[in-house]
Amino acid sequence: MSDDEYILAGLLIVLVVLAGRTLAGRLRVPDAVVLVALGFAVSFLPGMREIHVSPHVVLLVFLPPLIYNAAFFSSPRDMRAEARPIIALAVGMTLVSAFAIAAVTYVILPDTAWPAAIALGAAVAPTDAVAASAVLKRVGAPRRVLTVLEGESLINDGVALTLFSLAVTAMVTPLTPAAGALELVKVVAGGIAYGAVVALAITWSRRRLRDGNTQLVVSLVTPFVAYIPAEMLGFSGVLAAVVAGFYLGTRGEGILPPRVRVTGRTVWQGLVMLLESVLFVLLGLQLHEVFEGVAGVPTGHLVFGAVAVIATAVLVRLVWQIWVTPVMRYLPGRLGMDPGSVRDRVIIGWSGMRGAISLAIALSLPLSIGEEEFTDRSVLLFLAAAVVLATLVGQGTTLPLVLRRLGVPKEEGHRAEVASAEVAMGRSALTRIDELLSDGLVDEQTAETYRQMHKLRVRQSRALLESEPEQRPAARRRVRGAAFLRHEISRAQREALNRMYRNGDIGHEVFQALQRELDVREPHRPQP
Incomplete structure (x- = not known):
């Protein structure tokens, strides 16, 4: 494809993202399902099948900002309070899930080597709390559940990527247990140390910057500065990005002006939405190649393998939450922890949807091993896509029903x-x-x-x-009435500002400055 054709293809992908998210909102189905379907449909257009995304591009372009953003907006205090259940899930359950999925994959695909099976397990083991959090926040689920899910989602990415990196290395160069342990220490310790150095350097530089646009550019390049050099040095780029994002997120109040924070949050929300959506469209575009790669595998064998891997991913998490977690209260010393109520454990267990991170990891499976083509890549990518879509559709759409059946009180x-x-x-x-x-x-x-x-x-x-509990609805109506008044006042001010600009009473610079002020002060639009 020529450069112009690649530009047109990129524009088409962005249009598919916008159309897919709009359509998903109207159909009330997860965005990922619609985006994958539209991506597959677009792949029939002339030239679209020729689009091939390098695994290195997926890792270097998509992962750093997604991981950094999740770390930046995390809550250190809440995560510290729930550190033990978060670590138990993010480390213990992620590793158990990865090896359980690897074992099932090795059994159903006996020609697949253990490192490749472990790579698949590492790709689909980490959960994505975005979809679950959106549902749980809407129904007012307990805050502890949200904290555990979001904290787990932040840490398990680093655990999974570290295991994935070791598995890919083992595909090319066999690792002994001792060499693997030494490599693990180097990857983890180096990633954490480098991430801390980047965080301190960025903090020092940003305190000396006065221009808001420069501040915003620095925030956008920070995840890549943390991730890419760490990977080149043989460290964990994921852990480096997490450490940098976590540290800078807790120091944002002191080093960023308010207006830059407002603009930065908006830019990052749009960027993360675009990256996650494009990943699902890219999966749809590659389905032709995946189906061609698994054409020689019997359909029944593929369906059985997908069902087995999906069931393992879901059941391991439920078993861990319902039966393994309560045992941890009997661990000695500070290792013991409160497992929470059965209801909370079931919610956390059923909130194990896989998302964009799992998809990015799976798409980064190598195309070749040494001088030979990696023939199992299409099958592994098919299984990974099946897990992501099945959990997003199956668990994502049924989570509200589970919450109603459990009688979760609105907090x-x-x-x-x-x-x-x-x-x-x-x-x-x-x-x-x-x-x-x-x-x-x-x-x-x-x-x-x-x-x-x-x-x-x-x-x-x-x-x-x-107000008394029975009077609180009336009090909330009064507060909403005041918010409605503020919104109407803001709208009237905008109309006056636009009218003066159209009449030529004020210049464009004054118009934009006052418009930005109104944007910053704009209240959430309430119902009258």
Whole structure:
């Protein structure tokens, strides 16, 4: 394909992403299913079958920002409180799942070598908490469940990628247990150390940058600076990106101006959405090649293998959560942990959907081993795709039903915390207004205007906190009414601003500056 054809193909993929996400929202099915189907349909267009994505491109372009973003926006305090169950899942369960899937793959595909089977197990072992978290947050599931799932999803990627890297190395160069252990120590320790160095260097440099656009560019290149050199040095790029993202995420308040944080969050949300979606479209585009690669395998054997691997991936997690986790309370010393209620364990067990990370790992399986073609790649990629799609569709669509059957109560703690924080911030603002007025730094009229505004917000938040449980719906309606008023005021301001710009009363620079201010202050749109 020529350069122009590659550009057109890239544009078509982006259009497929936009169409797929729109269609998935209307059909109320997981985005991944629609994107894979559309990618497969587009592969019938002339020239699209010629698109081949190098495994190295998948690892170097897609993985670093996805992993860094998850680490950056994690909650260190919540993860520290649930460290033991998170580590038990992210390390223990991920390794058990990987080797169980590898064993099943080795049995159903006896011609597949152990390193290749372990590589498949490592690819589909880590879970992706994005889909599960979206459902759980919508129904108000217990916060502990969300914390464990999101913390597990952050760490298990590093565990799986490290195991995958060792398995791919073993495909070419057989490793003894001692050599494997030494390589593991080097990969893990080196990745963590290099990630820490990158984090400190980025923190030092960003504190000295004043331009918001430069700050944003630095944030976009940071995951690649952490990941790619670490891989070149033989360390774990995943762990380096996780460490850098985790550290910088906890230091963002001090090194980034508010406007840069607002812009950066928006840019990163769009980037992550695009990368995850493109991965599923690329899988659809490669299905022809996968089907051609498994054409010589009997259909019944493929279906049986897919069902066996899917069942292993799902059942190992459920068994671990329901029966293995309670035993861990009897471990000695600080290793013992609270397994949580049976209901929470079932929710966590059924929230083991595989997502974009598993897909990226599977797509990065090598095309050849030494001088020979890796003939099992198509079969392994087929099995990996089956696990990703089956868990996203099967578990993703049935998770709300599972929550209803378990009778999960809606947690109201988040709303109360928001109200408490708004009361504290409002009182602090009122105190500061009085201090500035007494020092003569502001005039009485300006101080009174802002005083009334903050008093109103404090009264609204206190009404929600102090109302009796049966009165809280009415209090929430009052708060929503105030939010609706703020939204309507903002809309009226936008109309006036647009009208002045159209009439030529203000210039483009002033229009954009005031528009950005309105964007920053824009409240979430409530229902009247």
